[in-house]
Amino acid sequence: MWGTSRWVRRMAQGLVLIASAGLAGAALAGPTLTIGAIVPQSWPSTAEGEELVLGMQLAIKTWPGQPAPTLVIKDSACDPRKAENAARELVAAKVDLVLGSWCAIGIAPRVVAEAGLPFVSANAERLPKAPDGVLQLGRIELYIVEKLAADLRAATGLRVGGRTSCWMNFEPVLREQYDAVLCPVLGFDKKRWEQAxxxxxxxxxxxxxxxxxxxxxxxxxxxxxxxxxxxxxxxxNDPIMTIFGPLPPTDVPAQADAMQLVLSPKLPKLSPRDQAAVTQLLQTKACTCLADNSCSKPGPWADQPFVVRGNVPKCPTLAAASPR
Structure with a gap:
């Protein structure tokens, strides 16, 4: 009888230990996370919207944490109002975090942050005073591209585009209506890029x-x-690392190579005044070193956050970062 009682007690103790180990493992792993993403799926490009989702899914699949988060997608169609509505729906659904702002920032980050949830803004531009809890991948001051494009048009006489498709897909394509376009630069972490x-x-x-x-x-x-x-x-204080390098600190000024001014290989005939302005621009922002050392003289564009790309004779250009 005593032997039977001891066996029962040991079995009970074993079950308690097994249950405790299971609970400890569950606590370590934590509950399943739900991540909401506000994605431009229907416009301007369904293909690019699909690729954004595939990229997010790839990061989840290769994440070492367990269990893998659940991803909930909402379409914004690059419309700030739709993005705001999507943000409110995701907050109501009690997600743990929201990703968005690939093509339109709007007030979605504020809606999510005010609900006490973290938000990741994937836009190339940055909110100047982001609410607490908002992480920003962008390196470019909000609205600066419009001002720069207007200033360049006035100074050089070139048809400079400030808002083209490159702000969504990072592909600087020159249309016939432009002599040059301002586009964000895709910086990257080479090792992370190759692995992904x-x-x-x-x-x-x-x-x-x-x-x-x-x-x-x-x-x-x-x-x-x-x-x-x-x-x-x-x-x-440790920076968060991504395939594009570390997240920029809050309210950091735009970096010198955050944008690229892509020039057409065939620029129009310009007035002497405009041609002189273009030459000065190239000597300030595109030259690494001319034989006469003229590019060592800073011009009016020296402090602006862009470099110049284009086929300019006798003037080496600074190519944008490229993983290829």
Whole structure:
């Protein structure tokens, strides 16, 4: 009888230990996270919208944390009002974090932040005073592109486009109506890019594009922030790393190479005044060193956050960062 009682007690103790171990493992893993994403799926390009989602899914699949988060997608169609409505729906659905602002910032970041949730803005531009809890991948001051384009048009006589499709897909394509366009530069972490590209192309048999990388980077930032919050390190000073490099600090000035002014290989005939302004622009922003050392003299564009690309004789240009 005593032996039977001891066996029962030991079995009960074993069951308690097993149950305790299971509970500890569950606590360590944590509950399943839900991440909301406000994506321009229906406009301006369904293909790019799909690639953004594929990039986010790739980051989730390669995330070491368990269990993998659930992804909820809302379409914004690049419309700030639709993005705002989507943000409110995701907050009401009690998601843990929201990604968005790929093509329109609007007030979605504020809606999410005021609900006490983290928000990742994937836009190339930055809110000057972002609410607490908003992470920004962008490196360019909000609205500066319109001012720069207007200033360049006035100073050089060139038809400079400030808002083209390159602000969505990062591909600087010159249309006939422009002599030059201002576009964001896609900086990147070479090692991270190569790793993500290899995994993506092996899984999908399709190119790893800038849009895929943008979705991947936003999800990297979001997952890193959730990990910090879970670990009680939301105020950590260590930068969050993404495929595009570390997240810029809050309210950092635009970097010198944050944008590129892409010139047509065949510029129109200009007046002597405008031609002199274009030459000065190239000597300030495009030359690495001319034989006569004229590019060592800073011009009026020296402090502006762009470099020049184009086919300019006897003037080496600074090419934008490219993973190819």
């Amino acid at each position: 590209e290899a995994t993506f192309t092996a899984a999908h048999r399709r190119p790893f594009t800038a849009s895929v990388a943008r979705g991947y980077a936003a999800m990297e930032a979001g997952l890193a922030q959730l990990r910090r919050i879970r670990g009680g390190k939301s105020a950590s």
